Amino acid sequence: MHIVDGALSSPVVIGGALIAAGGVAVGLKKLPLERIPAAGVLSACFFVASLIHVPLGPTSVHLILNGLAGLVLGWAAFPALFVGLLLQAVFFGFGGLTVLGVNTTNIALAAVLAGVLCRPGVVRGSPFVASLWGGLAGGLAIAFTTVLVGASLALSGEAFIPAAKLVFFAHIPVIAVEAVLTGMAVYLATKVKPELFGALTPGKAI
C-alpha cells in the first residue's frame, strides 16, 4: 500500500501533503495534552500490529488495522498514523519521503471515515453488535484506502490505471481478513474493557 517517491505527479503529491497536514492539524487540536501519553501508546500499538503477518492463501499479509485505529482514536488517527508512517519510512525504508503526505492521507483519511461511520454502533451495541460494526469499519477502511491509493495513481497518469485496478482487486481478500480481524478485536475489547472506544473522547476521564 505504500507509494514511493517519484511515482506520482506533483499536483497529487502536493494535494496529498495538504490534506495530510490539515488532518494532522485537526487531530492534534482534538488531542488535549493530557491524552498524548494514551495516543502515543496506541500509536505504538498500531505500529506493532502492522508488523503482524497473518496467513492468506499460500502467502501472508501484514495487517494495517486503520479501521480499528479510526474507531479507537477518531481524528487523532491522523497524527498517530502519520507518526507510524514517518518512523517506517525513516527506519525501515518503507514508502518514501515526498509521498509521506499522500500515504498518510490514503491510510488515515480512510481510518477517520470508517471510525466516524461505525463508532456509534460500536459504542452503543452489545459485544456482538459492536463486533459487526467493528468488522464493517475494518473492511471499509481498507476498501477506502485501496480506492484512495488507486485514485492517487490514476490521477498521476493514465499508464497507472491498470496498476491501480490490480491494487484494488489484489486487496479484496485483504479487506475480508481485516474485516474479520477487526470485528474479533472489537468483540474482545468491548467484553474486556467496554469504555475503551470512548477512551480518547474529550470530557471523559481516562
Place this chain on the structure above:
Amino acid sequence: MGHLAGSERATLNTATAESRLLQRLDPRTRVICVLVFAVCVVALSSPLALAVALAVPATLMLVQGLPIGKTLRRMAAMDGFIIFMLVLLPFTTAGPAAFTLFGFDASTTGIWKAVEIGLTANAIILMVLVLVGTLEPGQLGHALARLRAPETLVHLMLFTVRYISVLQEEYTRLRAAMKMRGFTPKNTLHTYRSFGYLVGMLLVRAVDRSERILDAMKCRGFDGRLYLLDDLRYSKADFTFALVFSGALVVLIGLEVFSGSAV
C-alpha cells in the same frame, strides 16, 4: 531507545561509527539535507542525473562505514512494494514498442518511465536511511522539535517511539502463550479469530498501560508538557557538510539541464 521493534530492526547505526563524519553533524542538518535532497531528486527526470543522485547516498554510506548489506536490504524492502507497478509500466504506457512479450508491446517511453521511478525512489530512500535512519529515534524527535514541528506532534512521536519496544514485548509474550497452547497460523477462521483476539488484547493492555503511565507522570508533576533538554548546536562540520551537499545538488541540477533533453 534506539531499538524500534526488537534488536533486528534497530537503527542502522553501529557503536563503532560513533566517531564518523555524520556523527559530528547536528541532527537538524541531516533532516534538512534529506528534505532538500528529496525535493530536488523528485524534480529530476534525466536517467543520468538520477543515477548520479543514487550514487550520492551510496557514497555517503561507504564513507560512513554503514553495514552495506543491511542498508541495501532495507532499500530493497521498498522495491518489493513497487516491483509490480514498475514491471507493468512499459506495457501500459503508449509509445513505440521496444519488445513484445506474450503479445503485449513494451514501449520505450514506459521503460524509461519505470527506470526513472525506480532510481528516484531508491535514491531518496537510501538518503533517508543513511542520513536520518542512523539517528536515534529520540534525536530525530528533538531535531524536529527544534525545527519548529508542532510540539504536540513531537510529543506524540516521542511517546510512540518509547512504547513501540514495550508493546512489541507484550505482543511477543502473547504470541508465546498462544504457541504454548499449540497455536499454529493456518488459513482457517480459527486463526483469524485468534489473531483478532490477540490484537484486541494488545489494545486493551495498551490502554491499561497508558492509564498507569499518565497516573505515574501526574505523580511526578506532569502538566501536559515535555521539556526537551538538549544542546543542539550547529558547528563548523555542519557548515562544511551543507556546502559540499549543496555542491552535489548543483551538479545534479546541471546534469539534468544539460543531459535531460538528450535522452
